[in-house]
Amino acid sequence: MSEHVTATYRVNSEGRTIAHPAHHTLLEVLREACGLTGTKHGCELGECGTCTVLIDGEPQLSCLVLAREVEGAAIDTVEGLEGRDLHPLQKTFADLGAAQCGYCTPGILMAAKALIERKPTPTRADVCEALSGNLCRCTGYIKIIEAVEWAAALCRGESGARPADASLYGVCKEKPHG
Amino acid sequence: MMRLPTFTYVGAKTLEDAVTALADDPEGTRLVAGGTDLWPNLKRRHQGARSVVGLRRVAGLRGITGDPAAGVTIGAMTTLTDILRCPMLRDGYPGFVRAVASISSPVLRNMGTLGGNLCLDTRCTYYNQNEEWRQSIGYCMKEVGDTCWVAPGSPRCWAVQASDSAPALCSLDAHVVLHSTAGERVIPIADLYNDDGIVYLTKSRTEILTEIRLGPAGARRSTYWKLRRRGSIDFPVLGVGVALELDGGTVSSAKIHLGAVHSFPVAATAAAAHLLGKSLTEDVIAEAAELAKDPASPLDNTDFTLQWRRRMVGSYVDGALRELAGLPPKATPSVHGEGALALEV
Numbered sequence: 001m002s003e004h005v006t007a008t009y010r011v012n013s014e015g016r017t018i019a020h021p022a023h024h025t026l027l028e029v030l031r032e033a034c035g036l037t038g039t040k041h042g043c044e045l046g047e048c049g050t051c052t053v054l055i056d057g058e059p060q061l062s063c064l065v066l067a068r069e070v071e072g073a074a075i076d077t078v079e080g081l082e083g084r085d086l087h088p089l090q091k092t093f094a095d096l097g098a099a100q101c102g103y104c105t106p107g108i109l110m111a112a113k114a115l116i117e118r119k120p121t122p123t124r125a126d127v128c129e130a131l132s133g134n135l136c137r138c139t140g141y142i143k144i145i146e147a148v149e150w151a152a153a154l155c156r157g158e159s160g161a162r163p164a165d166a167s168l169y170g171v172c173k174e175k176p177h178g
Numbered sequence: 179m180m181r182l183p184t185f186t187y188v189g190a191k192t193l194e195d196a197v198t199a200l201a202d203d204p205e206g207t208r209l210v211a212g213g214t215d216l217w218p219n220l221k222r223r224h225q226g227a228r229s230v231v232g233l234r235r236v237a238g239l240r241g242i243t244g245d246p247a248a249g250v251t252i253g254a255m256t257t258l259t260d261i262l263r264c265p266m267l268r269d270g271y272p273g274f275v276r277a278v279a280s281i282s283s284p285v286l287r288n289m290g291t292l293g294g295n296l297c298l299d300t301r302c303t304y305y306n307q308n309e310e311w312r313q314s315i316g317y318c319m320k321e322v323g324d325t326c327w328v329a330p331g332s333p334r335c336w337a338v339q340a341s342d343s344a345p346a347l348c349s350l351d352a353h354v355v356l357h358s359t360a361g362e363r364v365i366p367i368a369d370l371y372n373d374d375g376i377v378y379l380t381k382s383r384t385e386i387l388t389e390i391r392l393g394p395a396g397a398r399r400s401t402y403w404k405l406r407r408r409g410s411i412d413f414p415v416l417g418v419g420v421a422l423e424l425d426g427g428t429v430s431s432a433k434i435h436l437g438a439v440h441s442f443p444v445a446a447t448a449a450a451a452h453l454l455g456k457s458l459t460e461d462v463i464a465e466a467a468e469l470a471k472d473p474a475s476p477l478d479n480t481d482f483t484l485q486w487r488r489r490m491v492g493s494y495v496d497g498a499l500r501e502l503a504g505l506p507p508k509a510t511p512s513v514h515g516e517g518a519l520a521l522e523v
C-alpha cells in the first residue's frame with residue numbers, strides 16, 4: 001500500500017482533515033476523499049481545464065497540483081458557488097443554455113468567477129482570454145461568453161437584460177485571437 | 179484517473195533544505211516548482227523520481243525586485259502571471275513579457291513559474307505521447323529505446339527547446355543564478371542550454387536555479403513572435419526573440435534568438451550582425467530575415483510541416499523586425515500574447 005498523509009484542507013471555507021495517498025493530486029483528493037465530484041477529470045495533463053478550481057482566489061488546475069502542497073490554502077470548488085441562491089453565473093449559464101454535455105462547465109464557472117471578481121467589467125476579449133485554457137467540445141463558446149458577460153452585469157447590480165437572441169447564434173464580432 | 183507514480187516528497191522550507199535534498203540523491207530526485215511540466219511528465223511516465231523536492235514554500239524565491247534603469251531580478255518561483263502583472267517589466271522588457279503572455283493558458287500561467295519555464299523538458303512528436311503509444315514503437319533514445327525516430331541513424335536526440343521565455347531572455351542577455359551545496363554561480367542564460375535533446379541543460383542535477391537577472395533596459399527595443407496552431411495552450415512551433423538598440427537611426431546592437439527550431443535557443447548571429455550600423459529599412463530587414471533561416475535547422479518533430487516552418491522563420495523574423503522599426507505589418511498581424519496582456523493589467 002502506498003504511503004498515506006493526513007492533511008487539513010480548507011475546501012469551500014470548511015476545514016477537512018483527510019488521510020489520503022501521499023502522491024495524490026488535489027483532483028483525486030477532492031473527488032475521491034472529499035466526495036466532491038463536481039470538479040471533473042478530463043485530460044489530466046493540463047490541456048482541457050475542466051478540473052479548474054480556485055486556490056487562494058486564482059484559477060488553477062487541480063489535476064496538476066500535489067494535494068499536500070496546498071494544505072492550508074483556500075480551495076474553492078463548484079460546489080461552493082451556490083449561496084442562498086444560485087450564483088449569477090449558474091443562473092445565466094442555465095438560462096442561456098451555455099452548457100450542453102456540461103462536462104467542461106464546472107471548470108469554466110470557476111475560471112469565470114475569478115475573472116468577474118478581478119475585472120467586474122470585462123471586455124469580450126477579456127472573457128475569451130480568461131477562458132482560453134478551458135475547452136468546450138459542444139457549445140461553440142458563444143453562449144458561454146454571453147453567459148459570463150451577463151453574469152458580470154448581474155454581479156455589478158445592473159438590471160442585466162438577457163443578451164439579444166440574435167447574438168446567441170451570431171458570430172463573435174471581436175476576434176479574440178488573430 | 180491517470181495517477182502519479184509514488185515518490186518521497188520533501189517540502190523544502192529553505193534553499194539549504196532543497197540543495198541538501200538534491201545532493202543526497204541527484205539522479206533520483208526531481209525539483210517541482212509549479213508542476214505544470216513535471217506532473218504531466220511523471221503521469222505519462224516520461225520521467226521518474228524516487229523523491230520530489232517541492233520549492234513552493236522556500237522563502238525568498240518568489241518576487242520581482244529592482245527597476246529597469248538599474249536592472250531587474252526575478253525569483254525563480256515567480257509565477258508567469260506575477261510577471262504579466264508587473265508594470266515595470268512591461269515597460270522595460272516588452273519582448274520578455276510578450277513571450278510570457280504567449281505561454282500556455284491563463285490557468286497554467288497562474289501555476290507555472292519562470293524557473294520551471296526555463297528548465298522545461300524538450301519536446302518531440304515521438305516523445306509527447308502516452309505510454310502505450312511510445313511502447314508500441316519501442317520508445318526512443320530520449321527514454322529507454324536506442325533509435326531516434328525523427329532521424330534514425332542519428333547518434334543524438336533532436337527534441338526541441340520549448341520554453342517561450344528562453345529565446346526572449348537570451349536576446350535580452352539575461353543571466354541566471356544557480357545554487358548548489360558547492361555555492362552559487364551566475365551564467366549568461368544562453369549558456370544554460372545544451373545542444374542535446376536529452377541533456378538539454380548545462381547545469382548539474384545538484385543545482386537549483388534561483389534567480390533570473392535582467393540588465394538595465396536602456397533604450398533597447400524588444401519583441402517576441404510565437405508561431406502555434408491555436409491562440410492559447412499550444413507550445414511554440416517557432417519563437418522569435420529580438421532585442422535591438424538604435425543610435426541616431428542606425429542599429430547599434432542587435433540580438434535575435436530562435437526557439438523551437440533546435441534543442442536549445444539558437445542565436446541568429448549573421449542576421450543580427452547584418453543589422454549593425456544600418457538603418458532599419460524594408461530591404462535591410464528582409465535581408466536579415468533571409469539570413470536568420472540558415473541557423474534554424476528544425477526537424478520534422480513538431481506540429482506543422484517542416485518546409486512551412488522553415489519558411490516561417492524568415493517571415494517571423496521579418497515581422498518582428500518590422501514591428502521594432504515601426505513599419506506596417508506585411509500581412510494581417512498575428513497575435514502574440516496581446517489577449518493575456520490586456521487581461522492581466
Ligand SMILES: Cc1cc2nc3c(=O)[nH]c(=O)nc-3n(C[C@H](O)[C@H](O)[C@H](O)COP(=O)(O)OP(=O)(O)OC[C@H]3O[C@@H](n4cnc5c(N)ncnc54)[C@H](O)[C@@H]3O)c2cc1C
Pocket residue numbers: 045046047208209210211212213214215216217218233254255258280281282283286289290291292293294295296297298299340341342343385386387388411412413414
Ligand atoms: C497544456 C500545456 C501547455 C503548455 N504550453 C506552454 C507554452 O506554450 N510555452 C511554454 O513555454 N511552456 C508551456 N507549457 C509548460 C509549462 O506550463 C511552463 O513552461 C511552466 O512555466 C513550467 O513551470 P513550472 O513551474 O510549472 O515547472 P515544473 O513543472 O515545476 O518544472 C519544470 C522542470 O523544471 C525543473 N525546475 C523547476 N524549477 C526549477 C528550479 N528553480 N531550478 C532547477 N530546476 C527547476 C523541474 O524539475 C522540471 O524538470 C505548457 C504546459 C502544459 C501542460
Ligand code: SF4
Pocket residue numbers: 301302303304305318319320321325326327328329334335336337375479
Ligand atoms: S528527437 Fe528522436 S530521440 Fe529525441 S525525442 Fe524525438 S524521436 Fe526521441
